[in-house]
Amino acid sequence: MLKGIGVSMGIGIGKVLLIEDHSLEYTPRTVEDTQAETRRFQNAVDVFCVNTEKHAEALKISAGAKEAEIMLGHISIVKDPFLLGEVEKLIAGGQCAEAAFESMCDMFIQIFSAAEDDLTKQRAADVRDVKAGVLGILLGVTEVKLSDAPAGTVLCARELTPSMIAEINKDHIVGILTETGSTTSHSAILARVLEIPAVMSVPEIMSAAENGETVILDGSKGEVILSPDDAQLGLYTQRQAKQLQERRELEQFRGKTTASADGTVYELVCNIGKPDDAAKAMDCDGEGVGLFRTEFLFMDKTSVPSEEEQFGEYKKAAMLLKGKPLIIRTLDIGGDKDIPYLGLGKEENPFMGFRAIRYCLKNRELFRTQLRAILRASAFGNVSIMFPLITCVEEVREGRALVEKLKAELRAEGIDFDENIKVGIMTETAASGIIADLLARESDFFSIGTNDLTGYTMAADRGNSDVSYLYSALQPSVLRMIRAIIEAGRNQGIPVGMCGEAAADPMMIPLLISFGLTEFSVSAPSVLRVRKCISSWTKEKADAVAEKVISLATQQEVKDYLRTVVS
Numbered sequence: 001m002l003k004g005i006g007v008s009m010g011i012g013i014g015k016v017l018l019i020e021d022h023s024l025e026y027t028p029r030t031v032e033d034t035q036a037e038t039r040r041f042q043n044a045v046d047v048f049c050v051n052t053e054k055h056a057e058a059l060k061i062s063a064g065a066k067e068a069e070i071m072l073g074h075i076s077i078v079k080d081p082f083l084l085g086e087v088e089k090l091i092a093g094g095q096c097a098e099a100a101f102e103s104m105c106d107m108f109i110q111i112f113s114a115a116e117d118d119l120t121k122q123r124a125a126d127v128r129d130v131k132a133g134v135l136g137i138l139l140g141v142t143e144v145k146l147s148d149a150p151a152g153t154v155l156c157a158r159e160l161t162p163s164m165i166a167e168i169n170k171d172h173i174v175g176i177l178t179e180t181g182s183t184t185s186h187s188a189i190l191a192r193v194l195e196i197p198a199v200m201s202v203p204e205i206m207s208a209a210e211n212g213e214t215v216i217l218d219g220s221k222g223e224v225i226l227s228p229d230d231a232q233l234g235l236y237t238q239r240q241a242k243q244l245q246e247r248r249e250l251e252q253f254r255g256k257t258t259a260s261a262d263g264t265v266y267e268l269v270c271n272i273g274k275p276d277d278a279a280k281a282m283d284c285d286g287e288g289v290g291l292f293r294t295e296f297l298f299m300d301k302t303s304v305p306s307e308e309e310q311f312g313e314y315k316k317a318a319m320l321l322k323g324k325p326l327i328i329r330t331l332d333i334g335g336d337k338d339i340p341y342l343g344l345g346k347e348e349n350p351f352m353g354f355r356a357i358r359y360c361l362k363n364r365e366l367f368r369t370q371l372r373a374i375l376r377a378s379a380f381g382n383v384s385i386m387f388p389l390i391t392c393v394e395e396v397r398e399g400r401a402l403v404e405k406l407k408a409e410l411r412a413e414g415i416d417f418d419e420n421i422k423v424g425i426m427t428e429t430a431a432s433g434i435i436a437d438l439l440a441r442e443s444d445f446f447s448i449g450t451n452d453l454t455g456y457t458m459a460a461d462r463g464n465s466d467v468s469y470l471y472s473a474l475q476p477s478v479l480r481m482i483r484a485i486i487e488a489g490r491n492q493g494i495p496v497g498m499c500g501e502a503a504a505d506p507m508m509i510p511l512l513i514s515f516g517l518t519e520f521s522v523s524a525p526s527v528l529r530v531r532k533c534i535s536s537w538t539k540e541k542a543d544a545v546a547e548k549v550i551s552l553a554t555q556q557e558v559k560d561y562l563r564t565v566v567s
């Protein structure tokens with residue numbers, strides 16, 4: 001079995017189609033008629049732009065407008081005045097168009113590849129895609145026709161470019177395997193949008209796999225099995241059928257109210273990272289957004305996005321949700337979330353360092369800009385503000401005071417916003433759990449971030465495999481913390497949600513029903529599964545389970561017991 005990074009979930013079983021990098025070799029020449037060579041180059045650029053527009057059009061239909069923009073970005077690269085100017089200068093100096101264009105592209109690829117962050121690295125892949133496209137046109141190389149791939153094909157490439165994905169017939173491609181790329185690469189994002197199982201960064205897959213060979217890939221686990229034996233084939237076919245059957249069965253929960261078996265209604269909302277994900281949340285039947293992680297808007301840039309830019313993004317999400325709730329979390333950086341241009345500096349212990357609300361309160365301009373943008377967007381939907389990583393009352397007071405100050409500013413400027421906008425906090429630190437009663441008095445709502453709450457309660461880094469045996473939201477200490485937070489919120493009469501991964505865990509759901517959680521915020525594809533799970537519990541049954549669980553002493557006992565009551 002080969003291992004890579006699972007970037008788009010689902011099991012794919014099919015025949016390998018190797019997408020060999022087509023030969024773009026040529027012998028550099030010296031040209032005499034440099035004007036004719038410049039025209040040949042310009043013509044190739046024009047053809048490239050026309051082809052790319054066609055690809056973008058196809059992608060818009062199969063994947064959506066946002067994805068098509070990725071393709072259109074290739075036109076901006078090839079039309080970059082600096083790039084074009086430099087290539088034309090080299091041609092004027094006697095180089096052939098191929099050599100001139102390739103050397104300039106290589107320069108950009110080298111610069112982008114050397115960057116630390118994934119996004120700039122991704123630009124190198126985009127430039128490589130553009131380089132191959134234009135060189136192919138100059139050399140008259142015909143591209144592989146992915147649109148002709150037969151049904152049941154697993155595409156296998158060194159690197160799958162967005163233009164290749166644009167050509168895919170999604171009814172024929174059952175899986176994608178690549179040697180490069182990761183969760184954040186454009187092709188991974190596109191694979192998820194097209195719902196094609198994909199595993200990336202599979203070492204040497206191009207030399208290990210053969211055309212026509214049968215392959216199994218599991219896009220959740222990142223597993224790849226070449227030429228599986230009958231037993232493996234049987235096992236994965238069964239798993240695949242089970243997944244598909246489950247997906248079909250869940251459809252009956254679409255459009256239904258989220259309620260327990262005895263009729264208590266819950267809010268079932270989604271976690272998103274970009275405004276467009278709000279549309280995906282709606283497609284998946286989410287009832288709104290319980291966590292908009294705004295750091296992705298900042299990561300996509302090379303400097304802090306302006307108030308106008310942020311306002312545009314928040315307004316877009318609010319409008320896509322058409323009045324359904326949208327909880328926007330203010331910038332949560334540091335720990336596992338780095339934004340290089342903010343210059344966070346190296347810390348001994350970044351998870352306990354200068355991050356999230358701490359950073360924002362000390363960087364007033366940045367915080368002001370974001371809060372003003374959120375307030376302005378609140379005029380266009382049902383928007384709330386949420387502060388991350390709260391550990392003490394002062395942080396909530398200071399954050400809320402700034403919100404009030406900005407409201408007054410906007411009022412004076414005659415700019416619309418929601419006067420009654422709610423301001424809540426993430427309860428995701430041990431401190432916030434212990435003083436949840438004090439924090440509840442200062443907050444309009446709580447949202448429990450179990451991803452961090454588990455780490456901070458157990459003193460176990462969520463990314464460290466050596467301590468992963470401790471990192472579980474089903475640890476007795478974490479469960480008690482969750483129970484205390486919900487209880488404090490309920491005593492104060494404020495809603496308490498959960499936006500950590502545990503909210504979608506079938507073993508956790510009866511406990512949350514018993515403790516009195518009011519809102520579950522989960523990833524969009526989990527909505528129907530969580531709704532089904534909630535519908536299978538009554539309060540009485542859930543209380544019995546919770547009472548037993550709270551009496552247990554270890555994580556293992558909790559898990560063993562819950563396995564006996566949760567199917």
Ligand code: PEP
Pocket residue numbers: 291293332428448449450451452453499500501
């Ligand atoms: C959490 O900590 O549970 C959470 C939802 O926030 P994030 O995963 O973004 O830290």
Ligand code: MG
Pocket residue numbers: 388428449451452
């Ligand atoms: Mg968190």
